[in-house]
Amino acid sequence: MSYKKAVLLYAIALILQFSLLNIFSINGVTPNLILCLMIFITYKYNDGLKPALIAIPFALLSDLMGGQYVGVSALVLFILGLTVNYLGRGLNRETLSTLLTVSVAGTVFYNLLYWLILTMLGNSSTILDLLKFLAIALPANLLVILIVFFVYTRIYRRRIRPTGYAIVNMGSGANKRNNKFNLRNMR
Amino acid sequence: MNWFRRHKIFTATAGIVLILCLFVLGSFLLGGGSTILGKGFQTVITAVEKPFTYAAGGIRNTFVGIFQYNDVLNENKALKKENEDLKQQNLELSLTREELAQLEDLSDAFDFTPFAGNGEAVAGQIISLDNSNLFQTFVIDAGSDKGIKVNNIVVDGNGLVGRIREVGKTWSKVVSILDENNNISFKVLRKGTIQGVLSGNGAGKLEGYLLDSEAKIVEGDVLVTSGVGLYPQGIRIGKVSSVTFDKDLQLKVITVAPTVKFTSLQKVAVFL
Numbered sequence: 001m002s003y004k005k006a007v008l009l010y011a012i013a014l015i016l017q018f019s020l021l022n023i024f025s026i027n028g029v030t031p032n033l034i035l036c037l038m039i040f041i042t043y044k045y046n047d048g049l050k051p052a053l054i055a056i057p058f059a060l061l062s063d064l065m066g067g068q069y070v071g072v073s074a075l076v077l078f079i080l081g082l083t084v085n086y087l088g089r090g091l092n093r094e095t096l097s098t099l100l101t102v103s104v105a106g107t108v109f110y111n112l113l114y115w116l117i118l119t120m121l122g123n124s125s126t127i128l129d130l131l132k133f134l135a136i137a138l139p140a141n142l143l144v145i146l147i148v149f150f151v152y153t154r155i156y157r158r159r160i161r162p163t164g165y166a167i168v169n170m171g172s173g174a175n176k177r178n179n180k181f182n183l184r185n186m187r
Numbered sequence: 188m189n190w191f192r193r194h195k196i197f198t199a200t201a202g203i204v205l206i207l208c209l210f211v212l213g214s215f216l217l218g219g220g221s222t223i224l225g226k227g228f229q230t231v232i233t234a235v236e237k238p239f240t241y242a243a244g245g246i247r248n249t250f251v252g253i254f255q256y257n258d259v260l261n262e263n264k265a266l267k268k269e270n271e272d273l274k275q276q277n278l279e280l281s282l283t284r285e286e287l288a289q290l291e292d293l294s295d296a297f298d299f300t301p302f303a304g305n306g307e308a309v310a311g312q313i314i315s316l317d318n319s320n321l322f323q324t325f326v327i328d329a330g331s332d333k334g335i336k337v338n339n340i341v342v343d344g345n346g347l348v349g350r351i352r353e354v355g356k357t358w359s360k361v362v363s364i365l366d367e368n369n370n371i372s373f374k375v376l377r378k379g380t381i382q383g384v385l386s387g388n389g390a391g392k393l394e395g396y397l398l399d400s401e402a403k404i405v406e407g408d409v410l411v412t413s414g415v416g417l418y419p420q421g422i423r424i425g426k427v428s429s430v431t432f433d434k435d436l437q438l439k440v441i442t443v444a445p446t447v448k449f450t451s452l453q454k455v456a457v458f459l
Contacts, residue, residue, distance in 0.1 A: 018315040019239035028391070028450035049200070056203070060210070064229055065236070065315040068324055071210030078203060121215050124367045125389030132390075 001045045003054065010058040013037050018065055029133060031140035032110070034058055038077055039106045040148050042084045043099055052081020069121060076113045080106055096149060103145045107138050226355050229326070233314060233358040237328055240314045308456045309333045311341075311359065323366040323387065327455060330357045338417060340458045346423035346446040347371070347412060348455050361455070364424065364445060365391060372415040373424055375408050382413050385424065385443060393425060393443040400439045404430055410443060419458075 013033035021030045034055060041051040059074035067073060084106055091098050115123075115130045191198045311327030329335055331354050341348040341361050349363035362369055365387035373395070375381040381402040385395030397404060408427045414420030425445040433440045 015236065015239050018236055019242065025450065049196075053203075056207070061228065061232060063214075065232055065326060066324065069211055070214040071207050075204065075207035075211060078207060082200065117211065121211075122367070123389055129390040 001041055001047060001051070003050075006041060006051060006054045009037055009041075010034060010054060014058050014062060017062065026136050026140070029136040029140065031137065031144045032107075033144065034062060034073075035077065035080075035107065035110055036103070036141050036144040036148065038081055039084060039103055040099070040145055040152075042081050043088050043102050044093060044152065046093070049081060049085060052078050052085070055081065068118065068123070072114060072117050076110055076117065079113065080110050083109065096146075099145065099149060100142060103142055104138065107141045108134065111137065226353075230355050230357055233326065233328060233355070236314050237312075240312065240328075307334075307459045309335060309459060311455050311457055313453055313455065314358070323389075324352070324360055324362050325452075327359050327361060327457070328357065329457065330355045330359050332356055334459050335359050335457050336459070340418060340422070341455050342422060342458065343447055343452060343455050345448065346425070347418065348447050348452070350417060351457065359457070363387070363449065364393060364447075365389075365449065370416070371395075371418055371424060372413045373410040374413040375404060376411050376423075377408055379413075382415075383441070385410070385441075388442070391449065392428070393445060394440065395443065396433070396436070396438040396440050400432070400437060402439065404439065404441060406430060409446075 013036075017030070017033045021033065038051055038055045041047070045051070055077050056074045059077045060071065063070045063073050084102060088102065091102070093099075111130060111134055115125065115127075118125070309329050311329040313325050314328050315326045327341075335351055335354055337351055337354055339351045341350060347364055349361050349366070349369065351359050352362040353360040364371055364385075367387045367389055369386055371385045371393075373383055373385050381397065381399070381404055383395050383397040385393045388394040404427060406427050406429060410424045410427065412418040412420055412422045412424060423446050425443040425447075427441050428444045429442040431440050432438075
């Protein structure tokens with residue numbers, strides 16, 4: 001995914017997170033759009049640390065807007081990005097089941113680490129409170145990732161040409177130009 | 188140095204983690220506050236976020252109107268009844284107005300100020316909530332341009348919301364009473380001599396203890412601010428939901444459900 005697209009998606013996620021998403025809050029808990037997007041892009045596109053790096057400024061902004069301490073979600077998100085990127089190497093990135101498994105593990109990991117850092121900084125919420133929070137946050141995040149997955153799949157299918165070759169997800173720069181050139185030659 | 192050059196990715200990653208750790212540490216040492224740069228960012232974000240929040244608020248109200256029509260009808264009936272009762276109470280209270288005027292004269296004579304600040308209030312719309320979803324802090328769209336200062340008191344129609352922790356030109360960060368570091372001195376509405384201290388328990392409720400462990404407090408008792416410390420007297424805090432005796436501390440410990448519905452909070456008032 002290109003930098004422009006990723007930045008645009010994160011910006012939209014950030015704006016929606018603090019406005020429209022509050023409508024759909026259940027007991028005050030809303031899905032974490034930046035987290036969902038970061039997991040999805042890291043897992044689906046083989047772009048290394050790029051999605052996690054782009055997520056950092058947006059996570060910092062979200063901390064500024066409503067976080068107790070600035071930098072906590074950025075730090076946790078970056079560590080999660082590293083982990084998903086490293087562990088995702090050995091997994092099949094095409095199937096929905098593995099994406100959902102990674103999403104569940106990612107959400108739990110993110111919230112656990114977030115809670116641990118806040119606890120170290122003096123927050124007194126217990127692990128039980130975290131579990132209560134996860135009981136709502138986990139299905140909410142999975143729902144968002146499912147929606148993103150189906151939207152992505154529809155767009156991806158539309159872009160598949162009659163030749164059977166897809167012209168998305170081919171890397172960037174010179175590789176992309178070469179692939180387009182090859183596709184034209186094949187036709 | 189050669190080792191770092193050979194392991195560029197590892198060095199860069201470790202560097203980023205270290206910088207982010209420093210961010211967290213710096214924010215912690217500032218007590219959760221922002222630097223000048225952070226405040227500048229916050230002002231820009233507030234300007235961008237404001238129209239979206241207003242639009243979302245409108246959509247939310249429409250949804251609530253559609254799906255909770257019966258609830259709204261019932262609430263309307265209850266409010267009409269409450270209105271009648273209040274009219275009756277008002278009639279009774281007007282009889283003691285003369286007495287009140289005498290007491291006000293007396294307080295002037297003693298140079299006593301019954302309420303902190305200048306008594307004016309400013310309305311604020313919530314534009315972003317704590318992203319840990321526990322509503323310990325949130326941002327409102329009113330700042331120093333409307334005269335808000337640090338430690339001004341924030342309330343809504345149901346009671347005490349919190350206090351102002353940080354102020355920008357067009358925004359203010361509110362730390363709610365649910366924050367663990369926000370201590371509130373309270374008294375029981377039923378019997379003003381029963382007093383104690385409360386703070387957030389990190390799980391959407393308040394926890395505290397009574398100064399007199401022998402004092403009789405029961406579930407359902409309404410708590411109001413006592414006037415000791417930052418918060419002025421008489422603002423509703425919440426209802427006691429459980430009372431236990433802590434043998435180690437030798438104190439009566441209470442859990443309180445706040446009267447303010449933090450999960451659906453949209454507008455607040457700030458006392459200047």
